Amino acid sequence: xxxxxxxxxxxxxxxxxxxxxxxxxxxxxxxxxxxxxxxxxxxxxxxxxxxxxxxxxxxxxxxxxxxxxxxxxxxxxxxxxxxxxxxxxxxxxxxxxxxxxxxxxxxxxxxxxxxxxxxxxxxxxxxxxxxxxxxxxxxxxxxxxxxxxxxxxxxxxxxxxxxxxxxxxxxxxxxxxxxxxxxxxxxxxxxxxxxxxxxxxxxxxxxxxxxxxxxxxxxxxxxxxxxxxxxxxxxxxxxxxxxxxxxxxxxxxxxxxxxxxxxxxxxxxxxxxxxxxxxxxxxxxxxxxxxxxxxxxxxxxxxxxxxxxxxxxxxxxxxxxxxxxxxxxxxxxxxxxxxxxxxxxxxxxxxxxxxxxxxxxxxxxxxxxxxxxxxxxxxxxxxxxxxxxxxxxxxxxxxxxxxxxxxxxxxxxxxxxxxxxxxxxxxxxxxxxxxxxxxxxxxxxxxxxxxxxxxxxxxxxxxxxxxxxxxxxxxxxxxxxxxxxxxxxxxxxxxxxxxxxxxxxxxxxxxxxxxxxxxxxxxxxxxxxxxxxxxxxxxxxxxxxxxxxxxxxxxxxxxxxxxxxxxxxxxxxxxxxxxx
Numbered sequence: 001x002x003x004x005x006x007x008x009x010x011x012x013x014x015x016x017x018x019x020x021x022x023x024x025x026x027x028x029x030x031x032x033x034x035x036x037x038x039x040x041x042x043x044x045x046x047x048x049x050x051x052x053x054x055x056x057x058x059x060x061x062x063x064x065x066x067x068x069x070x071x072x073x074x075x076x077x078x079x080x081x082x083x084x085x086x087x088x089x090x091x092x093x094x095x096x097x098x099x100x101x102x103x104x105x106x107x108x109x110x111x112x113x114x115x116x117x118x119x120x121x122x123x124x125x126x127x128x129x130x131x132x133x134x135x136x137x138x139x140x141x142x143x144x145x146x147x148x149x150x151x152x153x154x155x156x157x158x159x160x161x162x163x164x165x166x167x168x169x170x171x172x173x174x175x176x177x178x179x180x181x182x183x184x185x186x187x188x189x190x191x192x193x194x195x196x197x198x199x200x201x202x203x204x205x206x207x208x209x210x211x212x213x214x215x216x217x218x219x220x221x222x223x224x225x226x227x228x229x230x231x232x233x234x235x236x237x238x239x240x241x242x243x244x245x246x247x248x249x250x251x252x253x254x255x256x257x258x259x260x261x262x263x264x265x266x267x268x269x270x271x272x273x274x275x276x277x278x279x280x281x282x283x284x285x286x287x288x289x290x291x292x293x294x295x296x297x298x299x300x301x302x303x304x305x306x307x308x309x310x311x312x313x314x315x316x317x318x319x320x321x322x323x324x325x326x327x328x329x330x331x332x333x334x335x336x337x338x339x340x341x342x343x344x345x346x347x348x349x350x351x352x353x354x355x356x357x358x359x360x361x362x363x364x365x366x367x368x369x370x371x372x373x374x375x376x377x378x379x380x381x382x383x384x385x386x387x388x389x390x391x392x393x394x395x396x397x398x399x400x401x402x403x404x405x406x407x408x409x410x411x412x413x414x415x416x417x418x419x420x421x422x423x424x425x426x427x428x429x430x431x432x433x434x435x436x437x438x439x440x441x442x443x444x445x446x447x448x449x450x451x452x453x454x455x456x457x458x459x460x461x462x463x464x465x466x467x468x469x470x471x472x473x474x475x476x477x478x479x480x481x482x483x484x485x486x487x488x489x490x491x492x493x494x495x496x497x498x499x500x501x502x503x504x505x506x507x508x509x510x511x512x513x514x515x516x517x518x519x520x521x522x523x524x525x526x527x528x529x530x531x532x533x534x535x536x537x538x539x540x541x542x543x544x545x546x547x548x549x550x551x552x553x554x555x556x557x558x559x560x561x562x563x564x565x566x567x568x569x570x571x572x573x574x575x576x577x578x579x580x
Contacts, residue, residue, distance in 0.1 A: 041554035050397035078171035092413035101404030108289035111151025113144030118260035121439035140259030142430035153236030169470035175225035182293030195420030304362035340448035351377030394480030477553025503569035520544030
């Protein structure tokens, strides 16, 4: 946990840095010391922003009944796993950031999947060569021990107010009686290739006449209804023992290329409660999960951004967008080289955020004409180039309860419909393909994200909570997007905190992703003039090949009428809504 005492030390450092930066004109100046500004009222829910109206309503119902933010998160995840199975579910993993309004503590919960005990660095090799990515995804080898349910159980033990058994009613009802298939789900379910073409997907999404479900159809999932009923009655352990566990192992062990996951792997899985990783950014304190989340990369980006005044010029500035892209190149180069599971490799978190190193990397970023090379942060050990691929299949949501407690949670099954294999009514993750397929580079150096027994693959998921310099809640946000999550989250943070945009307007801005030598973007969201101007500066925009964004979040701010209230957002690239 990050305590008030620890944050106060960070805030003192931040204030000194803020005054120095303000003197250079790099950030808005702080109010004079003699000026007394009224403190904002504390942020209070109910508030939910998530990628499905059905999940939002399930969360709001729990909050109206007096539930905590964590209680509502359990309900939201249970419904998302049913109505948005292409993105997350009971068979996947998650990272949660939690803010306790009473104590001011921020905690991260790690529900990342783990590799089976029998996994080897050559997990995705066959005949001495790496498997094709699609073959690996569709195999039983791709599934790690699901962590989301165990993580939610741990968070509920710490911060739940309602009984665990009371949190699955909407999910059970919708699964039993049926839910209306959304256009986005229908679009993915229409595919009969890849994960959509497995025997499990075929059985689930095919109607009696042989056609696939379409938007507006009523889809029932009695197996899922039984599973959430079992979870409600038996607690989180019900997923890791007995009937549900047996069905998971049967699906993983099926051909082609069965996996080695066994009952001991399920039984011994442990979610992790970790301290939050927090750093000052201008007038704020930004908090993310530590590795194996890539939140450290978000903080490194923000640290670099503080040294480059052009990023403050706003969304109509070519210079601001160029700066945004160039800083990303450096951020991704360092993340790809150094971040992995800290239980297995040393991750130079403090070195990556060292003030001198960050300034040096920012200076380099502004001179780049192509892909960035990884730097050498203090304490960093050079590791192999990374060969990790992260496709689409993730969701994010934010919840605030009546006491002001906050959950910011990113949740995933990795690819669309995970591995395409189902057990007990839900899809299983293919999270192990988030490891580097090539454990060694040509000179024999190991990759930080190589496979190992019990290891958690590196994740781009980086849910964010933002506080003010007094430790009060300001904002929470996050996004799906595979490797592009880091670009989406940093865009939203810059747009809200630096450019002063409303949350929805920040999310609606074009996405621009700069990893390696190329640039991916929502080209149609940039004006023709901006595209041309960026092209003249060497940023030739092409359609982004990774998962699109699904930003969800909220900021507690003063409106034009002087009243404090919620400014929420739900990415219009998905089907989410905001409720409060």
